[in-house]
Amino acid sequence: MKAIILAAGMGTRLRPYTDNIPKALLQFQNHAIIALQLNSIKKEGIKDITLVTGYKSELLNNLGCQVEHNPDYAKTNMVSTLFCASNAMLKGGDLIISYGDIIYEPDVLHKLIDSKAPLSIVSDAEWRRYWDKRTENILSDIETFKMTGANKIIELGKKPDSLNEIQGQFIGLIKVREDHVALLLDMYKKIKLQMGDNIVSKMYMTDFLQYLIDNNWDTEAIEIQNGWLEFDTIEDIDAYEKLLEDGQLTMLFNIEKVLN
Numbered sequence: 458m459k460a461i462i463l464a465a466g467m468g469t470r471l472r473p474y475t476d477n478i479p480k481a482l483l484q485f486q487n488h489a490i491i492a493l494q495l496n497s498i499k500k501e502g503i504k505d506i507t508l509v510t511g512y513k514s515e516l517l518n519n520l521g522c523q524v525e526h527n528p529d530y531a532k533t534n535m536v537s538t539l540f541c542a543s544n545a546m547l548k549g550g551d552l553i554i555s556y557g558d559i560i561y562e563p564d565v566l567h568k569l570i571d572s573k574a575p576l577s578i579v580s581d582a583e584w585r586r587y588w589d590k591r592t593e594n595i596l597s598d599i600e601t602f603k604m605t606g607a608n609k610i611i612e613l614g615k616k617p618d619s620l621n622e623i624q625g626q627f628i629g630l631i632k633v634r635e636d637h638v639a640l641l642l643d644m645y646k647k648i649k650l651q652m653g654d655n656i657v658s659k660m661y662m663t664d665f666l667q668y669l670i671d672n673n674w675d676t677e678a679i680e681i682q683n684g685w686l687e688f689d690t691i692e693d694i695d696a697y698e699k700l701l702e703d704g705q706l707t708m709l710f711n712i713e714k715v716l717n
Contacts, residue, residue, distance in 0.1 A: 461553070462494065462522070464481040465530040465557075466535075475512075483558075483688055493560040494557070508523070510526050556662075561628070564681075575636070576634070576676040578613070578666065579628050586709070590709065600616070600663065604624050631666070648668055
């Protein structure tokens with residue numbers, strides 16, 4: 458088992474907090490969010506961890522992880538960042554892929570690790586409880602997430618017309634089964650040949666996942682009930698501070714499960 462954390466982004470929607478640090482070093486309850494994420498990963502026994510850096514990369518070199526760098530972080534997106542760590546993917550074992558701007562309780566990762574599907578994607582079944590705390594206009598911020606009755610994902614990442622198109626929410630946490638890791642690299646090469654480097658370099662992760670689904674990858678939603686937080690905007694930070702003040706944050710994320 459190995460993990461790749463994608464931490465190359467510039468965090469422009471979090472400025473001024475990210476003027477001098479990458480998003481991964483944002484403080485939450487006196488801990489850097491990357492430290493909290495590494496705690497959860499290590500609690501599940503994963504020691505082979507690669508961090509893909511970009512913006513302010515020099516500040517992320519001493520975390521005890523292997524480091525790969527995306528030199529084009531300012532003009533590429535998450536998919537390009539992931540495949541900067543291609544060599545780390547091929548060491549053997551299942552592959553965990555995690556966004557670098559999220560934190561999650563160890564139980565969330567444990568459920569993902571237990572999945573036997575070729576491609577597993579964590580989905581928050583209680584997303585509405587979370588998004589109601591983050592924004593007043595949910596449809597402007599949410600993405601489609603459609604499944605069959607067997608929790609097989611058929612669509613994600615598109616702009617929804619109504620809440621009926623949302624059966625969960627992708628949180629930025631994925632597992633690729635060991636026998637599909639090399640195939641993942643093959644699919645990346647294939648899509649670059651089909652669409653061209655320029656288009657693929659701007660591709661969102663959900664676009665790439667949809668491409669895999671459309672090419673008959675068996676993709677399972679691993680359902681959770683909250684237990685995670687994303688740090689994407691200043692409004693997120695404001696919302697979490699308000700929930701902390703009101704003593705309500707633990708219903709979404711309990712930091713004690715990560716630290717103890």
